[in-house]
Amino acid sequence: MAADFDAAEVDPVARVLPLLPVPHLDREFDYLIPRDLDADARPGVRVRVRFAGRLVDGFLLARAAxxxxxxKLGRLDRVVSSEQVLTPEIAALAEEVATRYAGTRADVLRLAVPPRHARVEAEASRPPEPPPVPEIDPAAWGRxxxxxxxxxxxxxxxxxxxxWQALPGEDWPRRLAELAALTLASGKAAVLVVPDQRDLDRLVKACADVAGADHVVGLAAGLGPAERYRRWLAALRGSARIVVGTRAAxxxxxxxxxxxxxxDDGDDLHCEPRxxxxxxxxxxxxxxxxxxxxxxxxxHARTAETQALVEAGWAHDLVxxxxxxxxxxxxxxxLADSDHALARDPAARAARLPAIAFAAARSALAVDRPVLVQVPRRGYVPALACxxxxxxxxxxxxxxxxALPTAAGPDGAAIPACRWCGVADARHRCHACGARSLRAVVVGAARTAEELGxxxxxxxxxxxxxxxxxxxVPGSASLVVSTVGAEPVAEGGYGAALLLDGWALLGRADLRATEExxxxxxxxxxxxxxxxxGGQVVVVADSGIPTVQALVRWDPVGHAQSEVSxxxxxGFPPAVHMAAIDGSSAAVAELLEATHLPEGAEVLGPVPLPPGQRLPFGSEGPEPEDVHRMIVRVARERGRALGRALRDAQATRTARRADGPLRVQVDPPRIG
Known part of the structure; x- marks a missing residue:
């Protein structure tokens, strides 16, 4: 432990977590703190240390005697900043998340702590303002x-x-802002997470109206590095006690x-893609x-995972x-979208809408209210069939x-083109029967807008x-054609909504198709x-489908209960915990050999993964030619043990310098 420089007199040993990408180096290393860095070397600061002959970034987690x-211990090279950006709570949370998802703390901290911006860090922080008296609407919550x-x-x-199952037409940003303001008044802070920028803007505005703009910050990746870091520091220093943001918040x-x-925890934007x-x-x-x-x-909806928390007694219903x-x-x-039903109404046939949907739109427009038309895909005709x-x-x-990417050209002919390679095929012939005629399988948003016009x-x-x-959009008469997830809010609400091509959503080969x-x-x-x-909703789908029946009854809780059952x-999540392991057959076999699986673990596969179901490996390495998937599932109470076992196995594998990229996803959002 001796050193050839003057070390700090009190607690001279720094426990440092280097931010290294390999799992077997996901642990603390000890360094001596020079006397000139003693004042700044506090737990939670960013540091630079020499590791394997090169300087790397890290966090100082603790000091010891x-x-x-x-x-012989190496020395702390420098303290990047005296700002204690890694709090003990977030450090402990990073450890829990890394264990739960079989990852490394370095990867989690990359998501949790944004990059430093020196000029912003030098700015003085304003002292926190006293919280206002919250304005709560007891009648709204009394429902x-x-x-x-x-x-x-x-x-x-x-x-x-x-x-909480928000009622239809509920001003949910206002209700959540009231909860945040109530928490602020009790002397504590609140963090509110939404899926996208549209929801973030609405919720920030509501929180500013209820609790005061000085107490609220919005965090999103699109802010730019300087502004994002400024707002993040406001949360760290306590000058803004209500944080609204997307998943990293x-x-x-x-x-x-x-x-x-x-x-809206069912939105896949809540799942980190890295x-x-x-x-x-x-x-x-x-x-x-x-x-x-x-x-x-x-x-407004409920996921099976949330319902499992309620059924376990961990959370309670607020419905x-x-x-x-x-x-x-x-x-x-x-109602079903049948050719027979369309043939009975010429106007409905022109708009590709069943008569009842056409009548609902017409009645809403007659009283000067907008009509929402939801289509599952954008484009003109995104899918064709013989x-x-x-x-x-x-x-x-x-x-x-x-697909037909656009409408017909000046000569009256639209040429189909491949959605993968882009090659046009003006002389297409069916591979099954040899016919040359084509029909639309799904009508896209552009084609729907044209027909409705x-x-x-x-x-x-x-x-x-x-x-x-x-x-x-304004609250006056108009037709709003939107793809799923992009529906604008109408002033005063829509007079009607037409949900088209329901089979395209329900028919996806995905475990979560009905829930989504x-x-x-x-x-x-x-x-x-x-x-x-006067509000009406017409969903173009078979009324005998349980998901359609749940929509007609407006019963998201009952639908979630059926999903859990x-x-x-x-044997799929959330009833169990499941890990999907993708990689070459050799890499998957190496990981399985190094894994000490929990008692009762079930291994399925590995099996070859079709190209259409593969995700890019990105920074984890080039995609191997033979991608295989292995599934490991365990009882719900052994989920943490599974994550730890896979985390340890990846560390063993990288310590052996195993080749080939490998992706481990615990409870993946998409199981096709």
Whole structure:
């Protein structure tokens, strides 16, 4: 432990976590603190240390009087900044998340702590303002069972945990802002996580209106490095006690955390696409449990994972009685999109809408209200099939799907092109029957807007989707054609909503297809006025499908209960914890050999993974030619043990300098 320089007199040993990409180096290393760095070398600061002959970044986690290392210790090269950016709470959370998702702390901290911006860090922070008296609407919360009791517990500094099902037409940003303001008034901080920028803007505005703009910051990747770091520091230093942000904001280092909120947890934007692929809902649950904070998982729909928390007693229902739901919900009608039904109404046939949907749109427009038309895909005609035998139209060069990217040209002919390779095929012939005719399988947003414009002459048509997403639309008569997830908010609510091509959402080969479809439909339908105010929703899907029936009844809780029950029968999350391991057959076999699986673990595979189901390996290495997938699943109570076993196995594998990229995802969001 001797050194050839003057070390600090008190606690001269620094426990440093180098930010290294390999799992077997995910541990602390001891360094001596020089006397000239003694004042700045505090737990939580960024440091630079020499490791294997090169300088690397790291975090100083703790100081100690002695080291267990018997050899000579290296010196701390420098303290990058005296700002203690890694709080003990976030350091402990990073360890829990890394274990839960079989990752490394370096990867988690990359998500939790943004890059330093020296000029911003040197700026003086304003002192926190005294919190205002919160303006709560007791009547709004009184519509939910135990809603007033929940407010009382939150205002009293306790830590209630709830799954909140927002009513259709609910001003959910205002309700969540009230919870945050109530937490602020109790002397604690609140972190609210939303899936995208549109929701973030609405929630920030609501929180500023209720709690005051000085107490609120919005965190998102699109802010730019300087502004994002400035707002993150405001949360760290306590000058802003309400943090609203997208998925990474769940790690916001607010002191005295009292409330965590995750809105619309079924949105896949809550799942981090980089290793170790944590989900904001799970991180929020881990953090709330560790610090004893309240948590609200909220939305119009409910995921099976949230329902499992309720059934386990970890969280409680915050739902409205059935009579209140019926009074707030629009009328929902389901019908099949059949050629026979369209043939009976020429105007409906021109718009590719069944007669009932056409009538609902017409009645809403007649009273000067907008109509929302939800389509599952953007583009013109994104999928084609043989006009004779209905076989999917495939490209003769790469076997990819053919589509019509635009409308017909000046000569009246639109040429189909491959969506994969882009090669046009003007002389397509069906591979099954040899016919040359083609028909649309799915009509895209552009084609739908064009047809509606012809069916309703003189009515403005607005499109939202892709790179042109509208946030709001006026409350006057118009047709708003939107892809799923891009529905704008209408002033005063929509008069009607038409949910087209339901089979395209329900028919996806994905475990979560029905859950995702229910979420998309409920999110769009919640923008419609109540039935008492003339609101109607027409979903073009078979009324015998359980998901459609749940939408008609407006029963997200019952649908989630069915999802949990069905997944338990086949052994899928959330009834179990599951890890999907992708890589070459050799790499998967190496990992399995190095893994000490928990008792009762079941190994499925490995099996070859088709190209259409592969994810890019990105920074984890070039994609191998033979990608295989192995599934490991364990009982729910052994999920942490599975994550730790896989984490240790990856460390063993990299220590042996094994070749080939490998991806480990615990409870992946997509299981096809």
């Amino acid at each position: 002695t080291s267990d290392h018997t050899g 939910y069972r135990h809603g007033e009791n929940f407010l009382e517990a939150l205002g009293g500094g306790r830590a209630p945990r709830a799954s 769940v790690f916001a280092p607010t002191p005295d955390l009292g409330l965590l909120v995750v809105w 290793s170790p692929y944590p989900h904001a809902r799970e991180v929020a649950a881990l953090r709330a449990h560790a610090v004893g904070a309240a948590i609200v998982i909220a939305g 409205a009685p059935r009579d209140v739901v019926r009074a707030c919900a629009p009328k929902v009608t389901a 006009g004779k035998c209905r076989a999917p139209a495939r490209c003769r060069h790469c076997n990819g799907p053919l 012809r069916a309703f002459p003189g009515v403005p048509v607005v499109t939202s989707g892709g790179n042109d997403v509208k946030h709001t 479809t229910m979420r998309r439909w409920l999110t769009a339908s919640a923008l419609v006025r109540s039935f008492a105010d 069905e997944r338990a029968e086949v």
